[in-house]
Amino acid sequence: MSSIAKVGGRLRKEWFLLALVGAVVLASVWPDLGRSGGWLRLELVSNWGVALVFFLTGLGLSSAALRDGALKWRVHLLVQLSTYALFPLLWWAFMALFSRWLPQDLALGFAYLCALPSTISSSVAMTVLxxxxxxxxxxxxxxxxxxxxxLTPALVSLMSGASGATLPFGEAVWKLTQLLLLPLVAGQLLRPLLLGFHQRHKASISLVDRWVIILLVLSAFSDSVASGLWRDHGAELLVKAAAGAAVFLVVVIALTRLATRLLGMSVEDEIAAVFCGSKKTLASGVPMAKLLFGAHPAVGVIVLPIMFYHQLQLILCSWLAQRYAARPVAGTPSAPQAQQSVR
Structure with a gap:
């Protein structure tokens, strides 16, 4: 009975991952349900869902915490360079080595992965842990x-030329401003009024975020399956997407950790830099993909790398966070040795 309870608890904990997989399976066997013009007419609610996700993100951001963290300029520089310079440079190297084996749409998906911002919730959660x-x-x-x-549409525009695609930069920025920035700013402005509501219903708000993402994944994959996703590629595509995501994650974590040591950062700053600089956002990535590539017939392929990357980063960074957390509190006799073992 205890084993069944453990399995049930594990399934409840990982329900979001299972729901994402379920959305892909459902889109694969019944694409008319979620495709544009299909039974659910998900294209009619996509924009409102994206705006809602970023409004709730703005509502949850603490202005005081932002002010407290603003002075660590070396950490900030390293994180942003990792997110928006290191990742694209690695993509060029990755393409030079593996482009002959990658479908064009998957190459664009890896370019999109490398251009995405860091994730907020899991980066902070791992740093706390x-x-x-x-x-x-x-x-x-x-x-x-x-x-x-x-920067995301700018980098995708730059890199997509190498993968044979195009992206109108000005139109992309305007779309993202309307449906991401303005709702986020509105959430920040209304935070003093709605903070109590947000804190009382934090669990329900988190569910809203996740269900919007699930519906967007269903919509994206339904359109791609209807356009011949599995007919043209098959299971080999999943293996390539997962393997590529793993390569990017391991390399970036290794390089960011090395950079923090070369710069002589404290362990606390190293943790923030590694977790923020190596992570990529699924919560923003799927909505942004619908905005940037909504008319692309293979948008489901484009979001595959970030879906795999999201799960892999949670697994690897959770293990790494536990190793960091195991070090003694600074000032105890074994602290220097513990720092060396973590590093």
């Missing part, structure tokens, strides 16, 4: 999301 510099993590993850409104 690892006993790192939480204000710096909040500041960097939040700034990364704001920069992504301009």
């Amino acid at each position: 690892a006993r790192g510099n939480v204000p710096a993590a909040i500041f960097n993850a939040s700034v990364s999301s704001l920069l992504g409104i301009v």
Whole structure:
């Protein structure tokens, strides 16, 4: 009985991952349900759902925490360079090595992964678990999301030329401003009035975010399956997407950790830099993909790398956070040795 209870608890904990997989399976066997013009008419609610997600994100951002983390400029510089410079450079190297084996749409998906901002919630959660510099993590993850409104479409436009696609930069930024930045700013402005409501219903608000993402994934994959996703690619596509995502994650974590040591950062700052600089956002990535590539017949392929990356980063960063958290509190006799073992 205890084993069944453990399995049930594990399934409840991982319900979001299971729901994402379920959305892909449902889209694969019944694409007319979620495709544009299909039974659910998801294209009619996509924009409102995206705006709602970012309004709730703005509502949850703490201005005080942002101010507290603003002074760690070396951490900020490293995180933003990792997010918007290191990842694109690695993409060019990745393409030079593996482009002959990658379908064009999947190559664009990896370009999109590398252009995305950091994630807010899990970056901060991992930093808290690892006993790192939480204000710096909040500041960097939040700034990364704001920069992504301009830098993500700019980088995708730059990289997509190499993968044979095009993206109108000005139109993309305007769309993201309307449906991401303005709702986020509105959430911040209304935070003093709605903070109590947000704190009382935090669990329900988190569910709203996740269900919007699930519906967007269903919509994206339904359109792609209807356009011949599995007919043209098959299971090999999933293997390539997962393997590529794993390569990017491991390399970036290794390089960001190395950079923090070369810069002589404290362990607390290293934790914030590693977790914020290596993460990519699924919560913003899927809505942004619908805005940037909504008319693309293979948008389901484009979001595959970020879906795999999201799960892999949670697994690897959870393990890494536990290793960091196991170090003794600074000042105890074994603290220097513990720092070396973590590093």
